[in-house]
Amino acid sequence: MTDGALAAHLAQVTGALLLTVRESRMCSAHTLGKAGDQTANQFLIHALREQRPDDGLLSEEEKDSPDRLSRERVWIVDPVDGTREYGEGRSDWAVHVGLAIDGVATVGAVALPGLGVTVRSDAPPPLLPMQTPLRMVVSRSRPAAEAISVATALGAVLVPMGSAGAKAMAVVRGEAEIYLHTGGQYEWDSCAPVAVAAAAGLHVSRVDGSPLVYNRRDVYMPDLLICRAELVPAVFAALRGRPADNPVG
Structure with a gap:
């Protein structure tokens, strides 16, 4: 599986997992946000370590390791970007799965689970005409x-x-x-x-x-x-x- 396909797959699956957790309606918005963060992080960390064992890894919800600094390829993830919005049942939150190569954000996928959309660097959408006013x-x-x-x-x-x-x-x-x-x-x-x-x-x-x-x-x-x-x-x-x-x- 290519890096782009892996990023998109993981972002999409994580988003679906988070929606399932949210739909359980078993806790408050604050507790739900924490549960979503932890659940999504565990899935992403385990999946990336299995699929790309030689790459570095940085996650908002994982203790940082200086080991990543010596790696050319480092996966940088945010299991729930917008924890507050996620917990409140809004749609403007995301899952980030990115890959930096030699310090450059090179590969990425951003899932917008509340909208049913995953946007990926290996198949970006065409830019639409600008509107006025901006x-x-x-x-x-x-x-x-x-x-x-x-x-x-x-x-x-x-x-x-x-x-x-x-x-x-x-x-x-x-x-x-x-x-x-x-x-x-x-x-x-x-x-x-x-x-x-x-x-x-x-x-x-x-x-x-x-x-x-x-x-x-x-x-x-x-x-x-x-x-x-x-x-x-x-x-x-x-x-x-x-x-x-x-x-x-």
Whole structure:
């Protein structure tokens, strides 16, 4: 099985498993989130260690090991991206299965179980035409000031949404044009979504334009930009407080 097929299969199966747990309705939203995290993590960890025993592994729900730092290939997973949304019965949560090779998010699959969709880097969907006004996905609880500022400069509409994976896939699937995050994340929050977005032809970087580097000792990632390539100059100009040409003509 190819890496892409494995990532997609594991993300999809994990999503189905999580839906089964949620449908049991046997505990509160908080407890349900914890149960989902643990159940999904155990499945992913065991499956990846069996299928790719020579690769490194980093999971939000697993104790980190410095062994991964010496590996060229490292699987980076988030068993439930958006635990709060999952526990509340919402659809804007995701399962991330990503593979970083030499620090680059290369292979990824993002399952959106609440929507019955799995988006994968080895078969990305075609990009749809941009809409006017532009749409920018932001946190539904704490939209970053920088995102609001850029949206104002570009005349973009803010679209509140839950998990990082759901927001990134909204751009991939043509439901938005920009995902700008400056509130801090971790490698598992973006590895798989970035691999899928890059494969789809979207721009992916830090907000200063530098590349996103994975499998580092410190897994904290301060910021992230995923957007349509045509919008990059306008977004960077807005971030610097400069006027930009109309990005959609």
